[in-house]
Amino acid sequence: xxxxxxxxxVGAVAKRKxxxxxGLMAENTIALVSFVxxxxxxxxxxxxxxxxxxxxxxxxxxxxxxxxxxxxxVSYEGVVLPYLQDIQNGxxxxxxxxxxADIAIFFTALLFGLLLLLKPIRSLTWLTNSVYAVVIVVGAxxxxxxxxxxxxxxxxxxxxxxxxxxxxDLSATMDTLIVFVGTMTALFYFHYQVRASGDRGxxxxxxxRGFRHIGKLFIVTxxxxxxxxxxxxxxxxxxxxxxxxxxxxA
Amino acid sequence: MxxxxxxxxxxxxxxxxxxxxxxxxxxxxxxxxxxxxxxSDELARRLALPGDALLRLVVIIVxxxxxxxxxxxxxxxxxRLAQRKFTSAVLLASFGFTIYWYVTRQGDTSLxxxxxxxxxxxxxxxxxxxxxxxxxxxxxxxxxxxxxLFVVVVLVVLLGSLPLAELAPxxxxxxxxxxxxxxxxxxxxxxxxxxxxxxxxxxxxxGQDRSYRG
Numbered sequence: 001x002x003x004x005x006x007x008x009x010v011g012a013v014a015k016r017k018x019x020x021x022x023g024l025m026a027e028n029t030i031a032l033v034s035f036v037x038x039x040x041x042x043x044x045x046x047x048x049x050x051x052x053x054x055x056x057x058x059x060x061x062x063x064x065x066x067x068x069x070x071x072x073x074v075s076y077e078g079v080v081l082p083y084l085q086d087i088q089n090g091x092x093x094x095x096x097x098x099x100x101a102d103i104a105i106f107f108t109a110l111l112f113g114l115l116l117l118l119k120p121i122r123s124l125t126w127l128t129n130s131v132y133a134v135v136i137v138v139g140a141x142x143x144x145x146x147x148x149x150x151x152x153x154x155x156x157x158x159x160x161x162x163x164x165x166x167x168x169d170l171s172a173t174m175d176t177l178i179v180f181v182g183t184m185t186a187l188f189y190f191h192y193q194v195r196a197s198g199d200r201g202x203x204x205x206x207x208x209r210g211f212r213h214i215g216k217l218f219i220v221t222x223x224x225x226x227x228x229x230x231x232x233x234x235x236x237x238x239x240x241x242x243x244x245x246x247x248x249x250a
Numbered sequence: 251m252x253x254x255x256x257x258x259x260x261x262x263x264x265x266x267x268x269x270x271x272x273x274x275x276x277x278x279x280x281x282x283x284x285x286x287x288x289x290s291d292e293l294a295r296r297l298a299l300p301g302d303a304l305l306r307l308v309v310i311i312v313x314x315x316x317x318x319x320x321x322x323x324x325x326x327x328x329x330r331l332a333q334r335k336f337t338s339a340v341l342l343a344s345f346g347f348t349i350y351w352y353v354t355r356q357g358d359t360s361l362x363x364x365x366x367x368x369x370x371x372x373x374x375x376x377x378x379x380x381x382x383x384x385x386x387x388x389x390x391x392x393x394x395x396x397x398x399l400f401v402v403v404v405l406v407v408l409l410g411s412l413p414l415a416e417l418a419p420x421x422x423x424x425x426x427x428x429x430x431x432x433x434x435x436x437x438x439x440x441x442x443x444x445x446x447x448x449x450x451x452x453x454x455x456x457g458q459d460r461s462y463r464g
Contacts, residue, residue, distance in 0.1 A: 030360055034368035041372035045379065061337045063369040065344030068320050070366070073352050079313035083306075097299065109307045113314025129260045131311065136454055137268035138308045141301075144451035145275040151444035155437050175430045182434025183441070190442050215438070220396050222435025224403030225428060227385070231404070232411055234378035241368075241375045 035248045037062070038241055159183045182218040189215030261457040267304065268455035274301030403427065 040059035043052050086092050087103045112131045118124045159180055188211045204212070277283060278298025284290035324345065327338040351361050385404065389397055409417055410424020453459040 026360060030364040033364040037365060037368045038372045041369055041376065044376060057337055058340050059369055059372075061341040062344045062365065063373075065341040066348045066361075066366055068323055068341075069345045069348030069352070070362075071316060072320050072349070075313040075316045079309055083310060097303075101303075105303055105307055106310060109310030110314060112307070112311050113318070116311075116315055116318055126260060130263045133260045133264035134267050134304075135308050135311055135315075137264045138271050138304050140451035140454035141268055141271035141275055142305070143447045144272060144455070147444040147447040147451070151440055152448070155440050155444070159437055178430050179434045179437070182431055183437045186435050186438030187441055189438075216396065217399070218431055218435040218438065220399050220435075221403050221427065221431045222439060224400045225407050225432040226436070227381070227400070228404040228407035228411075231378065231381050231385075231408065234374055234381060237371050238375035238378045241372055 031248055035245065038245060042241075181214070185211050185215035186218045186222075187215070188212065189219060265455070265457055270300045271304050272455065274298060274304070278302075403432075 037059055040055040044056040046052050083102075083106050087099065087106050090099050093099050093102055112134070115127050115131050119128045162176060188208075274297055277294070278301050279294055281290045281294040284293055324342065327335075327341050330338040331342070348361065351358070385401075389401060406420060406424050406427060410421045410427075450459065
């Protein structure tokens, strides 16, 4: 079935090739390759059948090889090349410290990067670990500052902010109250605490259990909505792929 | 140098660099923190320098480590070629062809359109089947009040997204659900993640979490 449709597609492309210019030919080649690769990925649904099972794996390996190549290109073009060009130009500088400081930073970074290659030598592992330490703590510092200024403060501010027409619009007031209670109880749900009670180990207070149940209600609702959004997104992409397959196959 | 002192050395480097980075990122480039005093702009700019330099240093190290990682991937698959693994040859050919394409036809995105985009979107489309199957399994294994609530919310959001006039009341419910309870739950999840990130970051900065010891 696959091969019949493929032969028809190849035939259609060959006919179009003969009648149109090179621009359309390139477009048809792209469409044909897309068509074949889409079918190869969708062959996953058929399971591990002889000759069919390998198609999905081949598509995934093509994808991994290409992604690795694109990542390499982006790392070089987006990071290494601009810095390399900047340090060659004495008049430009990333910082106010001047071009010589830029050169020092660039070559220190390259040296640190090359130190990562010493990982297999046991006696020099501490050098590699020091480079990891620099990368991890700078990443941690960025994460802490980002979480504080980008998430924690804005979300807390939005949660405790009152609507402007508080006195007139009762439903808006109720909604604000529900959001506030929901956020606080859902946060409380993450915090597990028990009261020590003799030999039985510990038990939650009824108030704590009540708060946790309310919090769980909001978390389950949020997770359900996130799940539905993920289903909608993937369904949209699936529809687009089927539409492409039918358009190309027709 | 003994093992203990070498580990201590890494932790010391981590602490100094971490404190410099976090102070610089928090206080740098923010003259308002220092009031209307003369020279506050210059002070803020100078405080931003260590953070800026460290970020640039780390960005280049990460780029180099990506190159090392890709080289490792290629060597691993070259090693698998000796075991006659056909798929490794596919991966290496795909990698080589992409680099050749980039070198010879710079700026041409047709390879991306023909290969990368269809494979990525087809894999994303397959996710629908996995999600639907996963949802059905959850309902089979957890048929309690919370499972029911989960399914009801999923159905309301899905039905609310349909462009049908008959489903207008469901759309109203769905909109309210997204604006109020879902917003509250999502805010709590975001706050939990932010608090978790701060705690994990603080542990790394204080040397409590030494995952870099190897």
